[in-house]
Amino acid sequence: MGPPDSDAAIIERSTRHPERFAEIFDRHAPHIQRYLARRLGAQTADDLVAETFLIAFDKRSRYQLERPDARPWLYGIATNLVGKHRREEVREYRLRNAIVPVPDADGHADVVAARVTAQAMHRMLAAALADLNHGDRDVLLLIAWEGLPYEEVAHALAIPVGTVRSRLNRARRLVRAALDVKETANHG
């Protein structure tokens, strides 16, 4: 089960002392909220981070105690909830897509140009994310945004590691293609 202060040990104790589960919240809620905010916007994230931990609390007796770190498990629960808000997620990306940057008034011309280009890239990226299928998007974002290793993504999403690899490859290929095509179009 790992050291006595591991997540697994705390979860195990929380089956008899439910209030101990607060420690799991304090350790991981900031990262889970940020992940949800990245995918759904801050407002929805505040609601869903509460839901993530209530579901985790309800399921704590089934936690696999051989896994000392609970964060991948929590990412899995949060990702499931994101799946129920898919339309909002796509809307969130489209919204970012629509934001037009306002350059600093005293910005040097080159700096402004660089910033606008970066903004344009981000808009294209957001559009590309919105177009991915959700399984590919889950894998890509858990890796690229949250920094989870393949094995933890596999555990979080309950899929084989091989599937993580193939989804990541497909997602990256599609995102790169979306960025390339638009870049070419801009220059042409």
Add this chain to the structure above:
Amino acid sequence: MDDLALLSEMADRTPLPAAADLAPARAKLMTAAARPKRRRYLVSAAAAVGLAAAITGVVMLDGPPSAQGEAVEVLRLAADATRALPDTPPRPDQFVYTKTQDGRGGIREVWLSSDGTRDGLIEQGGTTMPLPACRDGEAPVVKGADVVPGATEPCDPHPAYQPDLPTDGAAMADYLRARNEGNLNSMAKYVYGMVAESYVRPAVLAAVFEAVTRIDGLTVVEGVEDAAGRPGVGVRWTFDGSTNTLVFDKDSHVFLGMSGTAAVLVSGVVDEVGERP
């Protein structure tokens, strides 16, 4: 720029939240964790808060919200449809039976004593849990699914039927305000505790919908469904960062449930625990 570097730049724009931003979520968790005994899982309003938040009962599909006037109209239709329903309150010695399905398909059946003085029962996921009655302020202690022999603890009776609730909108609004620190907008959880797995007279439920018309900032949401997948129209408001939605059948206007709660499949009055209507 590399796609992964670009993604990581995008991610960097979202900061970690401050502890204060997480305080409401933490409070919800602690409410659930403080739920004292399983037998109070549903009967007390405080416990219901945790349950309501724990279950994704109503899935929001989509649709642009519209104005207060339209929401009030939906509520009035619902109140009228509800008042037309038959009213057969249980006798004190009877039981209120409720069968619900949560957002994950879990089925729960509950028998609750009408006046709170008789032993009830919960059947859920293959487990049977006793609900010993509260008599003279004391109830047997339940651990998990078992009664602890000889042990009792202080309790408040939880009748499944309250005969004396207000039956018109204005009186209900006063009643709810008085129990929600004067704020009608904050009453969603209180209402849930009042209607969940209870017998609520149609006139009382109609009065709740009429009271809701007095809440500020109502919107109508089309295309919602309850935990059992039944489609409906929602009336929504936000209080203290939480979104509350009442869901009504699109055609008959009858009440289907609240967001975040289990869908009621069957409810009725029976004479004995274990009997179904």
